[in-house]
Amino acid sequence: GQQLNQSPQSMFIQEGEDVSMNCTSSSIFNTWLWYKQDPGEGPVLLIALYKAGELTSNGRLTAQFGITRKDSFLNISASIPSDVGIYFCAGHPSNSNSGYALNFGKGTSLLVTP
């Protein structure tokens, strides 16, 4: 599948700090999604984006669909200990012939210290 480059690979921050992570691709995507995975559990959908330039919030989380359609960003404001986990970007390439299957980034591991 089309490779997604997600960065940073890991982050170690203090409670209260803001967090930014991003995902890029070499080809155009028509959908971007962000998931969070807690240890021992399946990924949980946080935000889905469908239009270039779209900015969507879910509580302290804000995600954007890049104008070029080749990237997406996730910001977490005022982090708290329960934000700890692995965050995955996912998307559907516009040239995909795999139904509604998604390509996933390798994840950003977030650690938050009190």
Next chain:
Amino acid sequence: DAGITQSPRYKITETGRQVTLMCHQTWSHSYMFWYRQDLGHGLRLIYYSAAADITDKGEVPDGYVVSRSKTENFPLTLESATRSQTSVYFCASSDSGAFPYEQYFGPGTRLTVT
């Protein structure tokens, strides 16, 4: 509302054995997916299904077989397990209606092949 469930949650098997991982969803979603998650690789698509009796290969299908006789079930079979198939397996589903890209994941099955 059970959502999407997987069984077993943990499985240890020997090389060469056949093993079947079960996935069941109660939402009547059209699409179902199988992923494997390995360190350094993120989530990789094994097989997906658009509807009952319709299945297709994903990125890493070799060594796996799927079937979908009923909408709610999507079992994954390892015909002759190998150590390289030691992984965490996730099943997911999505509705083919308004938001077909929004996949919802099960809790995963941790498989160890000895």
